[in-house]
Amino acid sequence: MSLMECKRSTDVREVLASGHWPEACPTELREHVNSCRRCGDAVLVATTLRKARASALPERPVVSPSLIWWRAQLRQRQVVIQKVSRPLIGAQLIALMIVVCVACGLAAEAVHTSGGWQGLVHDAAGVGSAVNSFVSGVGTATLTAGAVMVALLGAVLVYAAFGRE
Amino acid sequence: MTAQQVVQALQREDLTIAGSPMDSEEFAAFYERSARPLWAYLARTSGDPALADDLMQESFVRFLCAASPADGEVDARRYLFRIGTNLLRDHWRRPKASSIEDVGEAVFAVTSCVEVLDSQALLMPALGKLKPRERQLVWLAHAEEYSHKEIAEITGLGSASIRLLLFRARRKLATLLRDGGAA
Numbered sequence: 001m002s003l004m005e006c007k008r009s010t011d012v013r014e015v016l017a018s019g020h021w022p023e024a025c026p027t028e029l030r031e032h033v034n035s036c037r038r039c040g041d042a043v044l045v046a047t048t049l050r051k052a053r054a055s056a057l058p059e060r061p062v063v064s065p066s067l068i069w070w071r072a073q074l075r076q077r078q079v080v081i082q083k084v085s086r087p088l089i090g091a092q093l094i095a096l097m098i099v100v101c102v103a104c105g106l107a108a109e110a111v112h113t114s115g116g117w118q119g120l121v122h123d124a125a126g127v128g129s130a131v132n133s134f135v136s137g138v139g140t141a142t143l144t145a146g147a148v149m150v151a152l153l154g155a156v157l158v159y160a161a162f163g164r165e
Numbered sequence: 166m167t168a169q170q171v172v173q174a175l176q177r178e179d180l181t182i183a184g185s186p187m188d189s190e191e192f193a194a195f196y197e198r199s200a201r202p203l204w205a206y207l208a209r210t211s212g213d214p215a216l217a218d219d220l221m222q223e224s225f226v227r228f229l230c231a232a233s234p235a236d237g238e239v240d241a242r243r244y245l246f247r248i249g250t251n252l253l254r255d256h257w258r259r260p261k262a263s264s265i266e267d268v269g270e271a272v273f274a275v276t277s278c279v280e281v282l283d284s285q286a287l288l289m290p291a292l293g294k295l296k297p298r299e300r301q302l303v304w305l306a307h308a309e310e311y312s313h314k315e316i317a318e319i320t321g322l323g324s325a326s327i328r329l330l331l332f333r334a335r336r337k338l339a340t341l342l343r344d345g346g347a348a
Contacts, residue, residue: 056205072229
C-alpha cells in the first residue's frame with residue numbers, strides 16, 4: 001500500500017470541489033480516473049458521500065433555534081445557581097456542625113450536673129441549670145470571643161467562595 | 166462572579182448567553198445553515214437518526230454555553246463539529262443498553278423504500294462495515310470537505326496520522342462500494 005500522492009489528485013480534488021465532475025471534467029482527466037486506483041477511489045467515495053449528504057439534509061425537520069437558545073439559557077442559569085449554592089451549602093454544613101457540637105456540650109454538661117441520664121429525666125430544670133453552669137464555667141467573655149471568631153470565619157469563608165468566582 | 170452579579174444576571178429578562186459570540190438572531194441564522202449538515206454527519210457516522218437528533222441539539226446547547234473560541238462562521242462550524250464528535254465518542258464509550266426499554270424506537274423502525282436512495286442503499290451497509298473512526302474521517306473529508314488539519318482539530322487525532330488513516334478508510338469504503346457493500 002503506497003502512500004505516494006498521485007500527480008493528478010489535486011486536479012481531481014479541484015474538479016470534485018467545483019462540481020465539474022463528471023460532465024464538465026476534461027476527457028483526459030476522466031480517463032486518468034478510470035485508470036488510477038487512488039483517484040478512482042477518491043471520486044467514488046466523494047461522489048457517494050456528497051449525494052448522501054445532500055439527500056440527508058432535508059430528511060428530517062430540525063427543532064426551532066429558539067428552543068435550543070432557551071435550553072442553553074436554562075442550562076446557564078442552572079450553572080449560575082449551582083455556583084451560588086455550593087458555598088452556601090458549605091456554610092450551612094459548618095453552621096450545622098457548630099450547632100451539633102454546642103448541643104452535645106450542653107447535653108454532656110446536663111448529664112454531668114444531674115448525676116446521670118435518669119437524674120436528667122427526673123430533673124426538668126436540668127437543661128436550664130446545665131446552660132447556666134456551662135455559661136458560668138466557660139465564661140461570658142470566652143463565649144463572646146467564640147461567637148466573634150465564628151462570625152469572622154464565616155465571613156472569610158463566604159469571601160473566599162465568592163472571591164474565587 | 167459576585168453575589169450581586171449573579172442576582173443581576175438572573176433578574177435580566179433578556180439574559181444572553183455569556184461567553185457566546187452570537188446573539189439570538191445571529192445564532193438562528195448560524196443554526197439554519199449548520200444544523201442539517203451536523204445532523205447528516207452524526208446520523209451517517211452513528212447510523213442512528215434518533216441519536217443524531219439528540220446529539221445535534223446537545224451540541225448546539227454546549228456550543229452556546231461554552232466560552233467559544235470560534236472566530237467567524239467557519240471556525241464556529243468546525244468547533245460545533247468537534248463538540249458533536251466528542252459527544253459521539255462519549256456515546257460509544259458508554260456501556261450498551263441492556264434493557265429493551267433503553268433501546269430507541271428508531272432501531273425497530275422499518276425504513277421506507279422511498280427514503281432509501283440508490284446510493285444510500287449501497288452506502289449504509291458499506292459505512293456499517295467501517296470502524297466509527299473511519300466513518301468520521303471519510304465523512305469529514307469527502308462530505309464536509311475539511312482539510313487534514315481541520316479534521317485533526319475536530320477529531321483530536323494527530324494531523325500526521327490523518328493522511329494514512331484516511332487513505333485506508335477511503336480504500337476500504339471504495340472497495341465495499343464497488344462490491345455492493347458485501348465485501
